[in-house]
Amino acid sequence: MSVQTTDHPAEEKQQFYDTHIFCCVNERPKGHPRSCCADRGGKDLHAHMKKRAKELGIKNIRVNQSGCLERCELGPTVVIYPEGTWYNPETTDDVDEILTKHVLNGERVERLYLEPDQKLPKPKMRNHLKLSVARVENLSSNIRLFELVAPDGAMLPPFEAGAHIDVITGGGHRRSYSLSNNPAERHRYVLGVLREKAGRGGSAWMHDNIKPGDTLTVMPPSNAFPLAESAGEHILIGGGIGITPMKAMAHRLKAIGEKYTLYYCSRDQADTAFYDEIKALCGDNVVFTHDGGDPSKGLNLKALLAEHRPGSHVYICGPNGFLNAVRNAASHWPEGCVHFELFAPPAPIAKADQLNEPFDVLLSRQGKTVTVPADKTILEVVRAAGVDVDSSCEEGVCSTCEVRLLSGQADHRDAVLSAEDKAAGKKIMVCVSRAAPGVKKLILDL
Numbered sequence: 507m508s509v510q511t512t513d514h515p516a517e518e519k520q521q522f523y524d525t526h527i528f529c530c531v532n533e534r535p536k537g538h539p540r541s542c543c544a545d546r547g548g549k550d551l552h553a554h555m556k557k558r559a560k561e562l563g564i565k566n567i568r569v570n571q572s573g574c575l576e577r578c579e580l581g582p583t584v585v586i587y588p589e590g591t592w593y594n595p596e597t598t599d600d601v602d603e604i605l606t607k608h609v610l611n612g613e614r615v616e617r618l619y620l621e622p623d624q625k626l627p628k629p630k631m632r633n634h635l636k637l638s639v640a641r642v643e644n645l646s647s648n649i650r651l652f653e654l655v656a657p658d659g660a661m662l663p664p665f666e667a668g669a670h671i672d673v674i675t676g677g678g679h680r681r682s683y684s685l686s687n688n689p690a691e692r693h694r695y696v697l698g699v700l701r702e703k704a705g706r707g708g709s710a711w712m713h714d715n716i717k718p719g720d721t722l723t724v725m726p727p728s729n730a731f732p733l734a735e736s737a738g739e740h741i742l743i744g745g746g747i748g749i750t751p752m753k754a755m756a757h758r759l760k761a762i763g764e765k766y767t768l769y770y771c772s773r774d775q776a777d778t779a780f781y782d783e784i785k786a787l788c789g790d791n792v793v794f795t796h797d798g799g800d801p802s803k804g805l806n807l808k809a810l811l812a813e814h815r816p817g818s819h820v821y822i823c824g825p826n827g828f829l830n831a832v833r834n835a836a837s838h839w840p841e842g843c844v845h846f847e848l849f850a851p852p853a854p855i856a857k858a859d860q861l862n863e864p865f866d867v868l869l870s871r872q873g874k875t876v877t878v879p880a881d882k883t884i885l886e887v888v889r890a891a892g893v894d895v896d897s898s899c900e901e902g903v904c905s906t907c908e909v910r911l912l913s914g915q916a917d918h919r920d921a922v923l924s925a926e927d928k929a930a931g932k933k934i935m936v937c938v939s940r941a942a943p944g945v946k947k948l949i950l951d952l
């Protein structure tokens with residue numbers, strides 16, 4: 507059933523299609539100040555909508571590509587007739603929601619809806635979750651488990667192995683923590699949080715303040731550290747608190763029957779969070795190593811990673827020193843086969859006044875140009891101009907502030923984009939990255 511927003515005479519209601527959807531896939535030359543829906547993923551979204559409408563068995567529907575619908579700043583745009591409802595889907599999940607909620611159930615999808623007179627994107631609807639703390643438990647002298655559930659016992663948004671959630675701390679900062687439980691579970695998120703002595707206060711706040719029965723505000727899960735699920739062979743290497751995403755990965759790999767081995771490196775058994783659970787989960791597929799605080803007595807990484815077998819992927823998470831050691835040992839592996847997640851930037855970002863140059867940023871959806879001076883980040887300047895951009899680490903390691911780069915060459919200073927992504931030049935982490943030296947202007951999809 508379609509959403510009917512106006513009354514028509516009876517004869518006008520006899521449509522050739524019950525639902526006719528136009529998806530803008532217009533493409534403009536690179537660097538065009540208005541950008542276009544093709545640059546914002548319109549073609550893929552159209553293809554997905556067509557396929558999904560079929561899968562859902564929606565009868566008498568037509569999903570067409572269209573040229574520019576003249577609402578480019580709000581794109582990618584789709585319009586659904588006969589009701590004339592406009593939406594701005596950005597992901598395939600958004601498309602699914604439009605089809606299931608609007609087309610099948612006759613309800614408007616408010617978060618994606620474009621008002622008839624709307625000219626600028628709305629500030630992002632913050633879909634924070636308010637979760638109850640069901641359990642807090644010490645896993646070691648400095649690692650604590652936090653189990654979060656919906657207050658009414660409802661199902662939580664799904665997550666993939668390797669995903670994290672951002673917790674909004676008492677000071678209003680976002681701090682990312684990996685989800686450690688089985689991704690098939692929908693009733694809880696389980697975090698393991700290390701009290702970081704040299705951290706920015708988020709983990710200390712969690713340890714000192716959060717107790718069972720409290721409510722935490724979190725952002726829904728997102729995944730910057732996914733498994734290559736059908737690779738064939740997976741080597742998971744977790745150092746210390748880096749075990750948290752690895753545990754979720756082991757659950758998933760076991761469930762889908764992929765070959766894996768988990769190497770869990772820690773100082774000693776007392777410091778080995780989730781020891782019993784991991785032993786029971788992985789059986790013969792886990793190798794525990796304890797170095798007693800001397801890395802030379804730990805896992806022999808060189809021997810382990812000496813040979814790259816076709817189809818094998820390695821995943822690494824842990825403190826920077828550990829992570830670098832594993833990456834060095836796997837430096838001869840094909841790049842796409844080495845996956846890692848950082849907790850902190852690999853090296854201090856260069857100080858602004860030493861290396862930075864000012865440059866302009868055109869915010870294509872706003873039709874506004876701002877100047878980023880040498881001592882400010884793009885993120886700071888864009889926010890000062892009243893444009894909402896999410897951020898978390900603000901150190902280039904979490905990908906929360908990722909923005910589509912429509913034109914201009916960037917100096918990528920983050921630690922999350924792959925070399926391939928950096929070379930493709932389609933995304934930028936605006937908390938740390940800038941225009942490349944000599945480049946005067948970037949165009950961003952903001």
Ligand code: FES
Pocket residue numbers: 530531532533541542543544573574575576577578579581582583
């Ligand atoms: S390019 Fe899609 S509305 Fe203009």
Ligand code: FES
Pocket residue numbers: 896897898899900901902903904905906907908920935936937938
């Ligand atoms: S906020 Fe984390 S990468 Fe920018």
